[in-house]
Amino acid sequence: MHQWLPQEIVEALEAAWTSEEKGSAFTEQIAAVAQTEVTEALLAECERAGYLTRRHDNQWRLTALGRQTAEEIIRRHRLAERLVVDVLRMTLEESEADACEFEHLVAPGVTEAICTLLGHPRFCPHQHPIPPGACCQRAETQAPSLVATADRLDIGQTARIAYLSAANFPRLQKLSALGLAPGAVIKALQKYPSFVIQCDETQIALEREIAREIYVFTNACD
Ligand SMILES: [Zn+2]
Ligand SMILES: [Zn+2]
Secondary structure, eight states: OOTTOOHHHHHHHHHHHHHHHTTOOOHHHHHHHOSSOOOHHHHHHHHHTTSEEEOTTSOEEEOHHHHHHHHHHHHHHHHHHHIIIIISOOOTTTTOOOGGGGGGGSOGGGHHHHHHHTTOOSBOTTOOBOOOOHHHHHTOOSSOOSEEEGGGOOTTOEEEEEEEOOSSHHHHHHHHHTTOOTTOEEEEEEOSSSEEEEETTEEEEEOHHHHTTEEEEOSOOO
16 A cells, blocks of 8 residues: 655655654644655645645644555654664664665565564654554564563573663663663563563562563573
8 A cells, every 4th residue: 555655755744744743743843854845845745645634724734544654654664763773783873774764674565574573662763652553453472573572581581682662761761770771681580470580680570561661582592
């Protein structure tokens, strides 16, 4: 669906989505976050294609179709960022991909496979939410994931932390202060009633919700 949209429309839709995410869809904000120039002509083109609509106060908003299309693009963009950082082990800058071109790294047909491989991540490396796909709702566990959340570890299993995806920055700092940082090896000691892990010589009890914010590599580590 809409796999080969012109790049400027893709960027206008990404910009419209991002500005809605920030709480407004006004034309100036769409222009402010867009990588390329968002002209009236481009907005009108998006309107003709059924992606944007101009409200009575002259501000642009995404239509249902526009929102659905933008969501798919944003999802691929943010999954691609995770792919670069977690699998290719590069910073986003090192990858030399243009900020507006990350979505090209994940083809529409393999989005679910990549999402599953990455363990259905909920946030991109910028901590922006990744719109969930059908695979995330199914919480697919049969397909092999490269990365999974720590609460999936079996008792006695060790794994290296791939990344943290805490809901907020203070929590991220708290986890880091406990030594739970990318690269650290953790071992699951207990799953009920609380989730207890060992990291270095320290035993740490975590709420399940927090264990789900720690993503670990599922390949064996020694
Ligand atoms: Zn991002
Ligand atoms: Zn998923």
